[in-house]
Amino acid sequence: MADDRLDILSISERWTREGRKVALATVIETWGSAPRPIGSHLVIDAEGRFEGSVSGGCVEGAVVSEAIDVIETGKPVTLEFGVADETAWRVGLSCGGRIGVYVEPVTANAA
Amino acid sequence: MDLSILSALNEERLSRRATILVTDTTTGQQRLVRKGDDTATDPLADEFSRRFRSGKSGMIEGPDGASLFLTVSVPPPRLVIIGAVHISQALVPMAEATGFDVTVIDPRTAFATEDRFPAGKLRAEWPEDVLKDHPLDSYTAVAAVTHDPKIDDMPLISALTSGCFYVGALGSRKTHGKRLERFRAEGVSDAQIARIDAPIGLDIGASSPAEIAVSILAGIIKALRKEPEPAAGVA
Numbered sequence: 427m428a429d430d431r432l433d434i435l436s437i438s439e440r441w442t443r444e445g446r447k448v449a450l451a452t453v454i455e456t457w458g459s460a461p462r463p464i465g466s467h468l469v470i471d472a473e474g475r476f477e478g479s480v481s482g483g484c485v486e487g488a489v490v491s492e493a494i495d496v497i498e499t500g501k502p503v504t505l506e507f508g509v510a511d512e513t514a515w516r517v518g519l520s521c522g523g524r525i526g527v528y529v530e531p532v533t534a535n536a537a
Numbered sequence: 538m539d540l541s542i543l544s545a546l547n548e549e550r551l552s553r554r555a556t557i558l559v560t561d562t563t564t565g566q567q568r569l570v571r572k573g574d575d576t577a578t579d580p581l582a583d584e585f586s587r588r589f590r591s592g593k594s595g596m597i598e599g600p601d602g603a604s605l606f607l608t609v610s611v612p613p614p615r616l617v618i619i620g621a622v623h624i625s626q627a628l629v630p631m632a633e634a635t636g637f638d639v640t641v642i643d644p645r646t647a648f649a650t651e652d653r654f655p656a657g658k659l660r661a662e663w664p665e666d667v668l669k670d671h672p673l674d675s676y677t678a679v680a681a682v683t684h685d686p687k688i689d690d691m692p693l694i695s696a697l698t699s700g701c702f703y704v705g706a707l708g709s710r711k712t713h714g715k716r717l718e719r720f721r722a723e724g725v726s727d728a729q730i731a732r733i734d735a736p737i738g739l740d741i742g743a744s745s746p747a748e749i750a751v752s753i754l755a756g757i758i759k760a761l762r763k764e765p766e767p768a769a770g771v772a
Contacts, residue, residue, distance in 0.1 A: 435550070439543050450538060454562065454606045455596055465594035465608060502565040526596075528562050528606060534540045 434467035434478040438532055447472040448532040449493035453480050454504070455526035462525075472497050480527050481507070493529050502530040542569055546610070553612040553674055555589050560606045561599070572675070612676045613638055614702075614761055619664055619692050620683035621648040624707070627750035628680070629658060635758065637678075642667050644688065664692040678703035678757045680737065684712065690719060697729040703760035705734035705753060734760075 434450075441448045451468040453460070461482035468478040468486060470493035480489055485507040492505055508524030542558070546569055549556045555572035559581070572589050576582040580600040584607070588594075592611040599605045616632045618625045621643035632639045642660045643649040649661035660667045668691075673679065679696035681689035684707060693716075696704040706716065713735040720730055738752030739759065 435543065435547055438538075439540070439547050442540050442543070450543075452606070452608065454594075502562070504562050528560065530538050530560070530565055532538050532540060532543060 432477075434469050437477050438467075438469045441469065441471055442532045442534055447497045449496045449529055450532055451480055451489050451493060451527050451529045453525055454528045457508070457524040459523040460508075460525050461523070468493075470494070470497075481525060485525070485527070489527055489529065496529045496531050500531050500533070502528065504528050538567060542567055545569055550610050550612075553676065555609075555611045555676070557585055557588055557610075558608040560608065562596075562604045562606050564603075612674070615640070615677040616757065617642065617673065617677060617679045617692070617696075619643070619679065619681040619689055620685075620707075621645070621650075621654060621659065621661075622682055623746040624682050624749050624753070626653055627747040628753060629654060631750055631754050632757075635754065637757075640667075640671075642692070643683065645683075664688065664695075668692060668695055673699040673701050675700040675702055677701050678705075678760065680705045680707075680753055680757070682707040682737070682753075684708055686716065686719065690716070693733070694720060694723060694725055697725060697732060703734065703757045704732055705737040705756060707737045708735065710736065 438448055438450050449470045451470065453462055453464050453466045456464055462480055466480055468476055468480045468489055470476045470490050472494060474490050474494060476486065476490055479486060488507065489505065492503060496503055505527045506524065507527065546556060546558055549571060557570045558567060559570060560567045570576065570585055576585055584597060588607055588609045589611065592609055594607055594609045597605050597607060614637050616637040616639045618628060618639065618641045621641050625641055629639050629641060639658055640660060641654055641658055642662065642664050644661065644663045646661050649659055651659065673696050679692055679701050681693050683689050689706060693704060693706055706713065708716065717730055734756050738749060739755045741752050743749045743752040
């Protein structure tokens with residue numbers, strides 16, 4: 427496997443085992459030009475520390491603040507980001523991509 | 538995600554086993570599907586098998602209309618080359634450029650030298666000794682190019698029984714005919730034997746070692762990316 431220090435799912439597991447409250451964000455849908463592919467992860471803890479990426483740095487701040495809510499409520503949410511102007515990328519302006527991001531809490535309780 | 542699922546998922550990934558994590562994005566409910574699980578009664582069985590092949594994650598609609606996200610984890614493809622020969626010297630950089638994790642195995646120390654191959658890619662040992670610690674799997678391709686049955690046979694049979702996605706063997710039709718006789722005597726089934734790509738590589742009229750390496754690599758990529766063609770006349 428790739429470098430463990432950069433593997434977000436391994437980091438999520440390690441942080442949770444360390445007793446930190448953790449949320450995992452995953453890119454689940456992309457439309458138009460998206461900077462990170464479907465399946466990309468960002469892991470966030472209750473203090474707002476994070477590793478990984480779901481975009482080129484544009485929406486991570488918003489995902490981190492939503493993730494802190496998710497850690498508090500324990501309920502997953504799906505977020506959508508991007509320039510809502512559909513015509514922007516159809517005429518070739520690649521800055522108009524949109525992404526869907528699923529944010530879920532990682533819980534240490536047995537299923 | 539429950540820690541027990543996350544932990545199981547990471548363990549499967551570390552062991553080079555393919556998995557699909559199914560997440561209901563409305564309720565947060567999740568389950569982990571392992572490749573090889575009995576999914577006969579699962580309404581998503583066809584979807585799973587397509588996803589294991591493509592390796593692509595994505596949203597789907599579940600049978601009851603639920604919005605499901607499938608996180609597909611497949612190991613990076615690996616190429617094991619048996620034989621540190623001239624063709625292999627050309628094949629190693631080409632395979633690396635196309636994203637394969639490459640290992641060259643050859644017990645003949647005259648061939649397996651670090652002058653001829655990049656350090657770290659080469660194992661100057663018998664295939665049985667290397668494969669004992671690094672078993673073959675369905676995300677591995679095996680190309681046997683020594684012509685020597687003492688070296689090629691064991692890893693070829695192991696590749697067939699491990700379900701490697703590509704198994705190729707260099708040699709003339711006559712050499713291959715004798716190989717098949719030995720394999721049948723070892724109890725390898727006709728269906729398994731039919732999976733061997735021999736003569737090795739796509740038929741592009743390759744002549745030089747580098748051209749043969751191109752044809753082998755093309756055959757491997759075809760096996761990785763395209764649906765298998767129906768077996769011709771094999772039970």
